[in-house]
Amino acid sequence: MNPIETLDSPGYDIPPEMRGQVNITTIDRIYNWSRKNSLWPMMFGLACCAIEMICTAASRYDFSRFGMEVMRPSPRQADVMIVSGTVTKKMVPQIVRLYNQMPEPKYVVAMGACASGGGPFKEGYNVVSGIDKFLPVDVYIPGCPPTPQALLHGLMTLQKKVEKESIKTSRWYSRRPVPPIPVPVLGPDLMSPAKFEEIREYTRKLAEEQAQGVEGDQSTQDAGQGGAA
Amino acid sequence: MTDHESTLTTRHGDLLPDWVVADSRPGYEGVIVPVSRLIEFAFLLRDKLGYDLLSSVTGVDYLPDGKMEVVYHALQTIGGAPFVFKVQVPREDPIVPSVVPVWPGADFQEREAWDLLGIRFEGHPDLRRILMWEGFEGHPLRKDWKEPYYEEDAKPYKSRWPEGHVRRAEDVAPLHDNVQYPPGFDPESWTPDGDEALYRGLRKYLEDSGSELKTDRLIVNLGPQHPSTHGVFRMVVVLDGETIVDLKPVFGYLHRNHEKIGERCTWIQNMPFTDRLDYISSMSNNFGYALAVEKLMGIKPPERAEYIRVMMAELTRIVSHLVAVGFLLNDLGAFFTPVLYALEERELILDIFEAVSGSRMMCNYFRFGGVARDLPEGVLERVRDLVENRLPRKIDEIDRYLTKNEIVRTRCEGVGVLTAERAIALSATGPVLRASGVPYDLRRADPYSIYDRFEFDVAVRYHGDIYDRYLIRLDEIRQSIRILKQVLRDIPEGPVISGKPQWQVRVPTGESYGRVEGPKGELGFYVVSNGKPNPWRYHVRAPSFINLHTLAEMARGGKVADVVVILGSIDIVLGEVDR
Amino acid sequence: MNGMGVLKGLAVTFRHFIDTYLEDFKAGKKRYFTEEGIRQRASIEAKGIFSIQYPEEKLPVPEEFRYIPFLVYDEGENGERALRCTSCGICAKVCPPQCIWIVRTNDPVTGKPVPAPAEFYIDVDICMNCGYCAEYCPFDAIKMDHNYEIASYDRFKEHIFDLNKLSKPASYYAKIRPANFARETAEREAKAAKKAAP
Ligand code: SF4
């Protein structure tokens, strides 16, 4: 099918003699159609998956066929953040900041097991269990690493999602501004500001338990001494 | 007397002082040096015995003995086996004198041992955390330190079978996340360090600008998100106008706790994790780890497997150098065309890896005592075709395309110079060392596997600038092709693994250090076994991490635009730098 | 002469540029969107345009290619499924990131274990596609899939694969890995024959 014809809104019959010259469509459709064919990813790699992302951009798979050739190193000019690799605690504040700096509409693709849910290194002490703990993820691509073709499939899945959006319901066209995501802080461990209350509750309980434990030890000791006396 | 002891004495006669004792634990090698005389011994080793390059420094936590051990591997750049020496300190308050005054290349590795094991190195010029951030609670590689998702000391975990209660780790963790905090900790009262410790070391430059003309010096951060840092690497530079006064690399943005995980995993489970170290050259990572463990187990792969291993390792070297050259040109501003040409060849080699091992990048192909499976039909022909016809032609094409280019030459010649003495002192290995005029290549200096059978030249260049580091990679690709041709000529038929494939291997007690000449330099695996199914210590001597010592040295006095190229010419892979 | 190097370099890029047209011209229509074309462009002789135009064209994956594992079942005559897995647990034990969970079936009467899994889960957000499970399974019951087109919108619902999602017929396995399948079948038959013989 002629790519332009995909634009035609269903339900409107265009007379045969006008076909190919006139298209009837909705704003949503034309808008999404143009957006989905010019998604610019951010040039931003984290780990092994980034190499597969580069291969996807390179000669053999060449994602400029999807209007994505302009990989921008600056978040200000990017539409899609392909989180390609392991998200570490040390890196996540920067990732959140980059995301906040991207103009809307913006999308996040979690490429590979690591970005989706922690991956093989999930149990590590410096690894975040999936970028969706911090950012809203639109498409998850399993695999370690996803091959370039798998990444392309994921990006096409994203395009399908873009296609179905509507100006009326998209959050970036609502009147309320979308608040930026609070940037996590590096303390004794990673702390997301939204969870401070929870953390305090937890450490207070820990301290209590510990105090009790110590007291318990002492009381047994006391008892022992008492017995000896 | 063990074999090793006898070689020690024959190699060094009576030169070893009598206050060092041979390490007599079964399966261990080298000598134990008293802490108080470590520096004296280090000078002796370097100046009298000619161990001029300190290859690896790492710590081992012997929890049951209440001891911390620091293990050093030093080597002679004229070749030969490494010399192992150790110091032992009590676990509670481990303080060891720093060997940085003797071998400046110990710098990052001592910081790493401080960060991960809490060993304090007295006299270290800048002892900060290196992989984790300042303020992180605890020293994670200590055996009694537990991560938030801690389940059991060793894999396989019992919860997986026969009653596998499927769950995500975060569902059972107390905070529903991979985090833990000390008791009584209040997040509100926490003031983040904000790299204060890092900037403190650089502030001295801001005060005295030295020149009569009043100029302001600036601290500029490049990275961790920067198109030229090849991943999540960060450099903090002090600038005087365009000129670089000093530079500090910052690591850890991809620290994936390789070693902690490696000590929980069984021996064989670590193999696929090594793929993810230097993810551009997974086959040679496999090689190093397999060698280390095979040494402990005392097994040897059959002939055909040896040839296959060498073949894969050399193809990997070609891949890695192609990528290095391509991205170096990217950093120079030749945006993407050279990379695209290089990646085309890479794709063709990856096709071979994929056919052989099943994955383009994460090959996981080596097993203890051989390789996972024989070459599928048609692969050998494909390699032959590639090696005989395509690659030599394509390398010549890249040569024609770039080498004589005047812009490349002006930007690279005489820029980022590293002298041979400094390269050795800073523990550089691989192409970085060889481009500075030191013909040190493990395949010749301390041949492993079957490299002693092949005819090839150790590539060496003498200027130590970016241009030479570029040229030497092309030279090495040519030598690899030469080796590959011999492999293809000689490869025998036969089995590819000695013994039956096993999912559980028994590894006798002891320590071993397996090293290969990886594309980036000497890749070493230091493993300690206590006879259990999983390693007690698993340490990676990562070449691109240690080569980064040279970065500041080469960048100082240069222009800010050159830093990017200098970094490109070292050729780092962050998976290996941060591990 | 200054500038010669640059010019020579440019000649190389120009040659590449010309090649794209020459090759298209030589091969004609069959260069794109045909199997032969893909093979040609992925071969050692590849010249000119190198791109494989996914999704219209797909680069065929080699037999050993591995993505996510799946469980093999044999189909009976009436279409009933017989999982090969005996829930011996080796794959769960050898899996490096420990992302396999198996619940063994117990006989409701005797309480003794029965060689079949009651439940089998793989968390694909952890799986590192290493292939160990397939390599060390003694019953050829778990194999590595070739299907990589599994991107999804929601990992919480979809990314822990259960028995249902993991099971695939032996015929599928035979299709994606013919050589392995043939070899394993032959081995198993030989073993069975040996057992039956004495
Ligand atoms: S998913 Fe696998 S390949 Fe991707 S970053 Fe994680 S470990 Fe590396």
Ligand code: SF4
């Ligand atoms: S898949 Fe194979 S290894 Fe895993 S439990 Fe079943 S039979 Fe055992």
Ligand code: SF4
């Ligand atoms: S492929 Fe590897 S990581 Fe994935 S389930 Fe199998 S053994 Fe585990």
